[in-house]
Amino acid sequence: LExxxxxxxxxxxxxxxxxxxxxxxxxxxxxxxxxxxADVSIANERGGTAAMLVQKFGRESMVKYF
Structure with missing residues (x-):
């Protein structure tokens, strides 16, 4: 990134x-x-965002970031 x-x-x-x-x-x-x-609103080809993946796959430790 730098x-x-x-x-x-x-x-x-x-x-x-x-x-x-x-x-x-x-x-x-x-x-x-x-x-x-990082842009949390970007959707992949299926329309899923990172936040949707957090929910779908139960990544409870990540919920607070979204």
Missing amino acids: EGADIDKVDGVGWTPLMEAVMDDMPELCAFLIEKG
């Missing part, structure tokens, strides 16, 4: 680093990305 990486760069299916952090159950990384300005 060298200009896009914090919201989407991959081939529309997933952001924040979505990947949710799926990998990494609450500290979620907090870091959000603190650094």
